[in-house]
Amino acid sequence: xxxxxxxxxxxxxxxxxxxxxxxxxxxxxxxxxxxxxxxxxxxxxxxxxxxxxxxxxxxxxxxxxxxxxxxxxxxxxxxxxxxxxxxxxxxxxxxxxxxxxxxxxxxxxxxxxxxxxxxxxxxxxxxxxxxxxxxxxxxxxxxxxxxxxxxxxxxxxxxxxxxxxxxxxxxxxxxxxxxxxxxxxxxxxxxxxxxxxxxxxxxxxxxxxxxxxxxxxxxxxxxxxxxxxxxxxxxxxxxxxxxxxxxxxxxxxxxxxxxxxxxxxxxxxxxxxxxxxxxxxxxxxxxxxxxxxxxxxxxxxxxxxxxxxxxxxxxxxxxxxxxxxxxxxxxxxxxxxxxxxxxxxxxxxxxxxxxxxxxxxxxxxxxxxxxxxxxxxxxxxx
Numbered sequence: 001x002x003x004x005x006x007x008x009x010x011x012x013x014x015x016x017x018x019x020x021x022x023x024x025x026x027x028x029x030x031x032x033x034x035x036x037x038x039x040x041x042x043x044x045x046x047x048x049x050x051x052x053x054x055x056x057x058x059x060x061x062x063x064x065x066x067x068x069x070x071x072x073x074x075x076x077x078x079x080x081x082x083x084x085x086x087x088x089x090x091x092x093x094x095x096x097x098x099x100x101x102x103x104x105x106x107x108x109x110x111x112x113x114x115x116x117x118x119x120x121x122x123x124x125x126x127x128x129x130x131x132x133x134x135x136x137x138x139x140x141x142x143x144x145x146x147x148x149x150x151x152x153x154x155x156x157x158x159x160x161x162x163x164x165x166x167x168x169x170x171x172x173x174x175x176x177x178x179x180x181x182x183x184x185x186x187x188x189x190x191x192x193x194x195x196x197x198x199x200x201x202x203x204x205x206x207x208x209x210x211x212x213x214x215x216x217x218x219x220x221x222x223x224x225x226x227x228x229x230x231x232x233x234x235x236x237x238x239x240x241x242x243x244x245x246x247x248x249x250x251x252x253x254x255x256x257x258x259x260x261x262x263x264x265x266x267x268x269x270x271x272x273x274x275x276x277x278x279x280x281x282x283x284x285x286x287x288x289x290x291x292x293x294x295x296x297x298x299x300x301x302x303x304x305x306x307x308x309x310x311x312x313x314x315x316x317x318x319x320x321x322x323x324x325x326x327x328x329x330x331x332x333x334x335x336x337x338x339x340x341x342x343x344x345x346x347x348x349x350x351x352x353x354x355x356x357x358x359x360x361x362x363x364x365x366x367x368x369x370x371x372x373x374x375x376x377x378x379x380x381x382x
Contacts, residue, residue, distance in 0.1 A: 039115075039140070043078040046136075046150050050074055050118065059116045069128055069154040074120040075136035077146050082115035084108070089139035090119035095132040104139075128152050235272055242268050246281065255288040266294050266302065275305030279314060282306075286317055294318070296326050303338055312346035333369045336360040340376065350380050 047060030048071045060076045067073045075090075085108045092101040107117065119138045121127075128134065131154045138146045242265040250258035262285040269278035282302055285292040294302055299318055306315035319342070322335045336356055344353035357373045357380075364370055 039079045039082045041077055041145065042080050042114075044146050044148065045076060046120075046148065047074045047076055048072050050076075053114075057110065057115060058118060059114075064150075066151045066153065067123060069123045069131070069152060071123060072121065073123050073134075073150065073152065074118050075138065075146070075148055075150075076119075077117050077138055079115045079117065082110050084110055086110070086117075086141055088117045088119075089142075091137045091139070092120070092127070093135050093137075094130075095134070100134065101127045123152055130154065235268075239265075239268050239272060250284070250288065259285050259289055259292055262292070263294055267298050270298055270301045270305070275301070276309060278302060279305050279309055279311065282318070283311075283314055286314075291321075293321070293325055296322070296329055296331060300331065300334060300338060303342070307342065307346065312342060315342050315346065333360055333364045333367045337369050337373060337376075340373070344376075344380060354380055 045060070046064050046067070047062050048064050048067060049061040050058045050072070051061045053059050060074060064073075085106070087104055088107050089104040090101065091099065094100050101121075117138060117140065119136045131152060133149050133151050135147065135149045137144060242261065246258060246261040246265045249255075249261045252258065262281050266278045266281050266285075269275070269281065279302065282292075282294065299322055303315045303318040306312070306318055316339075319335050319339045322329070323332055326332070337360060340353040340356040340360070343349040343356065354377060357377050360367075360373045361370050361377075
């Protein structure tokens, strides 16, 4: 018998056909059974509160689209035909994809008609440290069955101290408002308006109603103006007197008195912030005596005035010989630094500037200008 005939015999055999039909029926029943056993997702969403239904199974109490930190947040899925026992896994990730929460629980004794699975909990700072969008994913027996995202904001909270402070303020304001109404009702309009005046407004009203005080204030103001005017007048008189004495003494053949008068005149001009005039007097004294020196406290202001006028030679003359004339003076570090600036910036003599700065750093290592001198040295061209 050929192989073709053999196969045809098997297929057309009544017994073989019955067995084949039985296998198909079993497979169909098995498929239907499996399809019936697979749960169906009915709905899903987010809730902030969960309650238990009559069968002690949890279910969402509300529906939310955003949450403030401190509230609960639950991603729920409603099922139909849910199995009697299942394992639910919950994974929560933040906006950067970092896992904030990952946990599983065994779900038993379920209601197959209407069952909810939950993912989430309280939004404490441990799992939700910052505001942002968080993604919730549910797995059922290892299979991913749902994913949704929600914004969680860290709510601004008022401290207990501020709550108490604002409560007391509200009580006081309410009491003042009640007193204001009471005075208004009694016709005391002035007293009612005084309630909400500031301290400065009350004082201004008091001064306005006190002619003696007003006069005293006016006299005090006038006195202050007179004092300021007198001070200016005295300064002008002192400058005029110093100028007269300087010019008279410098006209003499012996310049020693003129140089002393010039020193005092320079000091008064610098005090009056008349630097250019002080520089002119200083240069006149230098012409009479190249070794002329002003008072130690006037050296730096005079050197600054000279630099401001673009007179580098006068600036050098102002600081020259300060260390020898005033050994150990408190202004020596500042005079050294000013000398280095004149040499480097005005006269372009960086070698001399470097020498002066090195001396400043070596002699006054703890002075605040020593650090500045080191930085200045680094900035000098080689």
